Amino acid sequence: MRPPIRVMIANASAVLRRLVTEALEDANEFEVYPAVHGGDVVNQLPTARPHVLILDTEMPVMNGIQTVKAIRETDSLLPIIMLCLTTEASLRAMAEAIPAGANDCAKFTLRMGHVASAKKHLRDELLPKIRFWADHRLQRLLEAPAIESREIVGMQPCAVTG
Amino acid sequence: MDSLLSQPQTTRMNPPEDLRARLQVQGGVWQMLPDIAVKALAMARDPNCSIKEFASVVERDPKLATEILRITNSAFYGARNPIMNLKQAVTRLGFAHCRNVILAASLGSAMRKLKLSEAWMQLLLWRHSVLTGMLAMSLNRRFNLGFIGEEFTAGLIHDVGRSLFAIIAPEDFAKADPLDFIEGPGVLQQEREILRTDHCELGAWFIAQNKLPEALVEVILMHHEPAKATEHRKLVATIGVADHMANYLQSNGSADEYDAQENPAIEVLFEASPGDVLACYTEARLMMSETMSEANSANGPFSMS
Numbered sequence: 001m002r003p004p005i006r007v008m009i010a011n012a013s014a015v016l017r018r019l020v021t022e023a024l025e026d027a028n029e030f031e032v033y034p035a036v037h038g039g040d041v042v043n044q045l046p047t048a049r050p051h052v053l054i055l056d057t058e059m060p061v062m063n064g065i066q067t068v069k070a071i072r073e074t075d076s077l078l079p080i081i082m083l084c085l086t087t088e089a090s091l092r093a094m095a096e097a098i099p100a101g102a103n104d105c106a107k108f109t110l111r112m113g114h115v116a117s118a119k120k121h122l123r124d125e126l127l128p129k130i131r132f133w134a135d136h137r138l139q140r141l142l143e144a145p146a147i148e149s150r151e152i153v154g155m156q157p158c159a160v161t162g
Numbered sequence: 163m164d165s166l167l168s169q170p171q172t173t174r175m176n177p178p179e180d181l182r183a184r185l186q187v188q189g190g191v192w193q194m195l196p197d198i199a200v201k202a203l204a205m206a207r208d209p210n211c212s213i214k215e216f217a218s219v220v221e222r223d224p225k226l227a228t229e230i231l232r233i234t235n236s237a238f239y240g241a242r243n244p245i246m247n248l249k250q251a252v253t254r255l256g257f258a259h260c261r262n263v264i265l266a267a268s269l270g271s272a273m274r275k276l277k278l279s280e281a282w283m284q285l286l287l288w289r290h291s292v293l294t295g296m297l298a299m300s301l302n303r304r305f306n307l308g309f310i311g312e313e314f315t316a317g318l319i320h321d322v323g324r325s326l327f328a329i330i331a332p333e334d335f336a337k338a339d340p341l342d343f344i345e346g347p348g349v350l351q352q353e354r355e356i357l358r359t360d361h362c363e364l365g366a367w368f369i370a371q372n373k374l375p376e377a378l379v380e381v382i383l384m385h386h387e388p389a390k391a392t393e394h395r396k397l398v399a400t401i402g403v404a405d406h407m408a409n410y411l412q413s414n415g416s417a418d419e420y421d422a423q424e425n426p427a428i429e430v431l432f433e434a435s436p437g438d439v440l441a442c443y444t445e446a447r448l449m450m451s452e453t454m455s456e457a458n459s460a461n462g463p464f465s466m467s
Contacts (some may be wrong), residue, residue, distance in 0.1 A: 015285045018278050058458055087415070087458055111413050113341050115279040 005134050008050035010035040010067070011085070012059045020054065020085075020126075023119040027127060038062025042070070050080065051137075052130055054106070057086040057093035065093060065100050072101030081133040083126070104129050175367040175383065177359040184330040185368060198223040199264050206261040216257070217248040226264065230255075233263050258311030262295070265318055283328040286341050289457075290408055291318045296453045297404035304449065305437045313400050316381040319374075320401050323365025323382065331357060343412035350386060362386060388430045396434040402427030403442075407450050417450035 007030045009020045017034045024030045033048045035041045037059040044050075053071075055064030062070070064084045071080065084097035084105045094105045106125045112118035202220050205211045221227045227248055234251040235244055245251045252260055276284060295317030302309045327335040338356040339349070350360040357364075366383035370376075377394040384391040384398045385405055391398035406425040411417060422428060422443040432439040 013285070015278070015281045019282060022278060109415055111342055111415070114336050115282040118282060 004029060004031045005052060005130065006031045006033065006048065006050045007052045007054060007130065008033040008035055008041060008044065008048055009054050010038060010041045010059060010064065011056040012037055013056075016056075019115070019118060020122055023122040024126070026119065027123060030130075038064065038067030038070070041067055051134065052081040052083065054083050054085055054126065055102075057084050057097065064102075065096050068097065068100045068102045079137045081130070081137060083129055083133075085126075103133055175363055175370060175379075177364045177367050181330060181357070181359065181364065182367075185326060199226060202226070202264050203261055206257040206264070211257070213249055213252045216260070217252050220252075220260075220264070221248050230260065230263050256311070259314075262311055262314045262318065265315065280328060280332060283332070283335070283341065284325060286412075287321060287325050287328065290343065290412055291321055293408035293411060293453065293457055294318070294320060294401065294404045296457060297407050297450065298400050300449050300453055301400055301403060301431075301442075304445070305435070305442065307396065307400060307435050307437075309397070309400070312375075312377060313397065316378055316397055316401050317404050319365075319369070319378060320381050320385045320405060321361060321365065322369065323361030323363070326364055326368055327353075327357060327361060343409045345386075345409055388427045391430075396431065399427050399431035399434050403431050407446065411450055411454050417447040417454065420447050420450060422446035 009017055011017045021032045024032050039061040055067050057064040068082050082102045084102045085108050086093045087108055097105050112121040205216050230251050295314040298313040298317040302313045334356050338353045353360040362383050366379045370379045377397055380394045381398050381401050385401045388399040388402035410420050
């Protein structure tokens with residue numbers, strides 16, 4: 001049996017963090033860690049050691065694209081999987097995410113209806129992508145050393161609110 | 163004019179007794195607001211209140227104070243030089259806009275205390291309210307409609323009846339309103355069948371009970387039928403136009419294929435306030451795209467943290 005995949009959700013909205021967290025936890029194969037922005041992700045990397053980052057492209061302090069770039073520039077071989085979550089309106093962000101080093105993008109919309117259908121939408125959108133990348137990188141992910149936040153290019157550990 | 167306005171109030175503002183009772187017990191959005199926000203909102207309506215007094219109340223709630231500074235310094239409010247203190251912020255915004263900011267900041271933070279299913283409903287409705295308010299502000303600016311902040315408040319509050327349904331009858335509300343923002347002609351009828359009233363009637367009754375301005379009551383009651391509005395027709399039509407645009411943005415994700423000719427409230431608005439209606443038809447997509455972009459921005463004035 002595969003050990004749980006550690007997923008960190010970075011989103012500035014508390015409600016969206018809760019929604020994505022519950023959507024993934026319902027699948028019973030993930031440990032989910034919340035983060036409020038990219039700086040918070042960097043702070044938590046050494047302790048949470050996530051296998052997968054799901055990064056909103058619109059966040060204060062350090063957005064998803066900046067976070068992806070900073071982590072890849074620090075260690076281009078780090079097998080961490082990074083998915084950018086973005087709205088349909090942020091097409092530019094989607095176009096920037098992959099060149100920046102994201103493995104994939106997931107589309108997010110605010111017309112997902114009530115909470116049950118919203119969770120289903122997120123599971124349908126995220127689970128195949130997480131599983132695909134995890135299947136390809138599992139061994140490397142499990143063996144990967146922890147990254148120190150002070151090593152992230154251009155990023156100092158910062159205070160977190162929210 | 164008074165008789166025209168009183169007609170819908172007496173015939174339509176009569177939600178079922180059990181829903182009223184639930185609202186009185188559960189209190190709805192107003193009891194979710196922090197005490198300081200409620201006090202600040204009252205002060206902002208008081209013509210004798212000074213900026214110093216107002217700022218001294220708001221600064222007791224650091225989160226509210228921070229939000230006012232953040233919003234004042236956003237591009238949406240045309241900030242050029244950074245504003246560093248509350249008195250400056252209040253001076254720049256004026257009381258009318260401060261009231262908007264306090265409402266926006268307080269309602270946004272109140273959602274975090276709810277169960278996820280409720281918080282999610284409120285988030286989607288909140289998003290719709292903010293988009294409608296911002297679009298109303300853009301319409302006001304572009305077409306010189308002459309409002310001084312009430313258009314944003316009206317946009318923010320026009321669907322308060324849906325938020326109240328989500329609080330007092332979440333299961334029935336979920337059946338009546340799929341929250342897909344595709345508002346066909348049967349949307350109010352569906353609410354009446356399931357909830358025995360519609361969100362316009364419930365919201366207008368609630369706002370009237372809370373002694374908020376009559377213009378808001380008419381906006382809430384008539385925003386689906388702006389052609390039937392009376393006393394505050396221009397404001398109702400502005401919200402009708404903005405509501406139609408916001409629904410489109412939320413149900414389609416972008417303004418790319420929006421056809422402003424299908425927005426019936428535009429004609430009503432430009433009858434009530436003569437202006438360049440053709441420009442409204444041609445510039446609608448651009449206005450919507452800019453507003454959407456601002457609303458999506460993490461550093462935007464009303465980002466949903």
